[in-house]
Amino acid sequence: MSKTILITGTSSGIGKATALHFAAQGWNVIATMRQPEKEQELIRHKNILVTTLDVQQPATINAAIQQGIAHFGHIDVLVNNAGYGEFGIFESTAREQVSTQFEVNVIGVMDTIRAILPHFRERKAGTILNISSGAGRFTLPLISLYCASKFALEGFSEALAFELAALNITVKIIEPGGTTTNFGKVSGDRFIANASIPDYDPFAAAAGKMFDSLSNMQLATAEEVAAVIYEAATDGTDTLRYAVGNEDFKQRLASRHTMPDQEYINAIKNSYLKFL
Ligand code: NAP
Numbered sequence: 001m002s003k004t005i006l007i008t009g010t011s012s013g014i015g016k017a018t019a020l021h022f023a024a025q026g027w028n029v030i031a032t033m034r035q036p037e038k039e040q041e042l043i044r045h046k047n048i049l050v051t052t053l054d055v056q057q058p059a060t061i062n063a064a065i066q067q068g069i070a071h072f073g074h075i076d077v078l079v080n081n082a083g084y085g086e087f088g089i090f091e092s093t094a095r096e097q098v099s100t101q102f103e104v105n106v107i108g109v110m111d112t113i114r115a116i117l118p119h120f121r122e123r124k125a126g127t128i129l130n131i132s133s134g135a136g137r138f139t140l141p142l143i144s145l146y147c148a149s150k151f152a153l154e155g156f157s158e159a160l161a162f163e164l165a166a167l168n169i170t171v172k173i174i175e176p177g178g179t180t181t182n183f184g185k186v187s188g189d190r191f192i193a194n195a196s197i198p199d200y201d202p203f204a205a206a207a208g209k210m211f212d213s214l215s216n217m218q219l220a221t222a223e224e225v226a227a228v229i230y231e232a233a234t235d236g237t238d239t240l241r242y243a244v245g246n247e248d249f250k251q252r253l254a255s256r257h258t259m260p261d262q263e264y265i266n267a268i269k270n271s272y273l274k275f276l
Helices: 013-024 058-072 095-123 144-165 183-193 198-215 222-234 247-258 261-273
Strands: 004-007 028-033 048-052 077-080 126-131 169-176 241-244
Touching: 004 013, 004 058, 013 028, 013 222, 028 058, 048 058, 058 095, 077 095, 077 222, 095 126, 095 144, 095 169, 126 144, 126 222, 144 169, 169 222, 198 261, 222 241, 241 247
Parallel strands: 004 028, 004 077, 028 048, 077 126, 126 169, 169 241
Antiparallel strands: none
């Protein structure tokens, strides 16, 4: 029997690449997105069901799960991928922007998991893959809200893994580094849209240059991330975390745990203070 995966945020980037990757491996795919009427590519595949799911609208989450089960019979794997970065100076962000960042990156994930758990419990099996980020494990300047949301996702996922393991449901976390998708433009546009506060200008300019130097590093492709998501879904282990990116990124991720806090903070400060 073919396996079935439900993925959120498949209109572009990692979500779309993951839908195509699993479909190419013979899986049934429930490819969900906010505006399925705009999708041109995924609808051409017989084993991909394209349907509506907006993680900010719980009714659409339930409807997508029920539609997917009615179409393919069951769901084996859920990938919580939908997300974005509210980048900018914290003081210039409104309360509503903070709520929306958490609604999409954290509460939407929780709502989707809560909605699928009765199905996984009934089947006595299931795998949940949450797409976090390097920013869920280490901090960088100018992205405090995004870091806060992904740190929350990491803590939630790690703790949830214990209670669901008892039910033969596995929770895993995927941690991509910089990846070539729409993410950079979406978060960059939000950064520009957030009002500037002149007192922060020298810091913001220096930190911006630090980001420019990072973004010149080799980025992963969405297809590379999709291949690691496939590995996580099929390797039969209960490995919790999967990092995806170049060696420099993986080392930075690993060193956050071996390096004393102050050493990490000083290293990051030095990397932007040199531009001041
Ligand atoms: P992307 O190309 O911008 O894709 C983001 C997806 O999330 C889009 O399909 C978008 O749909 C969807 N989305 C946003 N808000 C949503 C909502 N309320 N309900 C449902 N879907 C929503 O960026 P991506 O890089 O593939 O991002 C996917 C995940 O990877 C995110 O969780 C991101 O934080 C994470 N990540 C990305 C990078 C990177 O450098 N690219 C690095 C680490 C982690 P619309 O088209 O409707 O907006």
